[in-house]
Amino acid sequence: MFKESSHIIAGISTKVDGNMKLDSSSVSDPAAYNRQLFFNRRGFSDRPIISAGLVHGRRVAVIQATDPGGTVPGYDALITDGKGMMLTITVADCLPLYFYDPVKSVIAIAHAGWRGILDNIGGEVAASFKKNYGSQLSNIQVVIGPHLQKCHFEVQDDVASRFAANPEFIIKTDRTFIDLSGLVRRQLVSAGLADNNIRVSGECTYCLTDKYFSYRRDKGELKTMISYICLPGKE
Numbered sequence: 001m002f003k004e005s006s007h008i009i010a011g012i013s014t015k016v017d018g019n020m021k022l023d024s025s026s027v028s029d030p031a032a033y034n035r036q037l038f039f040n041r042r043g044f045s046d047r048p049i050i051s052a053g054l055v056h057g058r059r060v061a062v063i064q065a066t067d068p069g070g071t072v073p074g075y076d077a078l079i080t081d082g083k084g085m086m087l088t089i090t091v092a093d094c095l096p097l098y099f100y101d102p103v104k105s106v107i108a109i110a111h112a113g114w115r116g117i118l119d120n121i122g123g124e125v126a127a128s129f130k131k132n133y134g135s136q137l138s139n140i141q142v143v144i145g146p147h148l149q150k151c152h153f154e155v156q157d158d159v160a161s162r163f164a165a166n167p168e169f170i171i172k173t174d175r176t177f178i179d180l181s182g183l184v185r186r187q188l189v190s191a192g193l194a195d196n197n198i199r200v201s202g203e204c205t206y207c208l209t210d211k212y213f214s215y216r217r218d219k220g221e222l223k224t225m226i227s228y229i230c231l232p233g234k235e
Contacts, residue, residue: 001199002100002141008107010098010229012091012145013038014211020090020226035226039086047230049086052078056113058121060128063087077110077125081133083233088226092215093148093205095180096227099125100142101135109229114153114180118162122184123191137192142199145227146212149204150179153216 001010013020018034039045048069052061054076061075065082072078077097078087081104089096089111099108108125110116122142129135150171160176163169163183171177181200189195205212213223 001098001143007102007105007232008100008229009232010100010107010143012096012227013225015213015225017225019213019223021222021224035088038226039228044086044230047084047086049088050078050080051088051090052076052109052111054089054111056111056115058116058119058124060108060110060125062128062132076112076116076121077108077128079106079108079125079128079132081106081231083231086228086230088228090224090226091145091147091205092213092218092222092224095147095184096145097122097125097184098143098145098227098229099129099140100229101129101133101140103139104129104133104135105231106133106135107229107231109227111227112180112184114159114162114178117180117184117187120187120191122188126188126191126193138194138197140193141197142188142193144181144184144198144200146201146203146205146208146225147181148206148214148216149181149202150177151204152206153178153180 002008017038020035051071052075053073059075060077061072063080087109095112097110110125112121169179169183205214206217
């Protein structure tokens with residue numbers, strides 16, 4: 001996923017792993033059980049698991065190495081230099097953004113829906129690297145994971161008008177589509193990241209019916225994947 005990938009643990013669950021919806025702190029809840037089982041199977045049962053509460057905003061929570069784990073309400077992004085801390089978000093069409101500074105050994109993860117993207121959540125995470133850890137932005141590597149690609153992010157005029165300041169990412173035929181990952185890439189480069197340090201997954205959550213849940217495709221009960229990132233080792 002990243003350059004020097006042996007120095008980072010990161011990924012996303014699939015439909016085979018079950019529903020990872022963050023809706024209950026009870027271990028008896030099926031979604032909570034599935035999340036714990038997912039990490040247990042990967043040998044991460046002894047790591048603190050920190051989950052962003054998700055409000056479709058841009059706030060970034062700084063996670064300390066002493067954090068016991070749990071959900072951080074009111075945030076859509078998490079950042080840490082603590083080894084062994086498993087940072088997670090849930091997604092079901094929104095963009096999972098994975099960040100890694102190999103020089104300062106800092107990681108972050110962000111949940112980027114279209115509202116958060118309009119608020120430049122990616123740029124906010126980049127600023128947090130610089131402010132809290134003294135990162136050189138040109139060192140930061142970013143992966144934009146599987147998400148609802150421009151082939152299926154169709155919008156009506158009310159949403160399209162919100163992107164009017166970025167017309168190059170609006171695709172109009174007889175319908176209107178938005179290229180969200182293209183906009184995120186430009187925002188990150190504008191924030192100071194190197195374009196060649198940004199990788200974008202070509203996988204569409206809507207298209208890959210057998211692999212990913214999709215809020216837009218599946219409708220009804222919300223089912224999600226879990227995206228995660230961790231620095232190997234322990235403090």
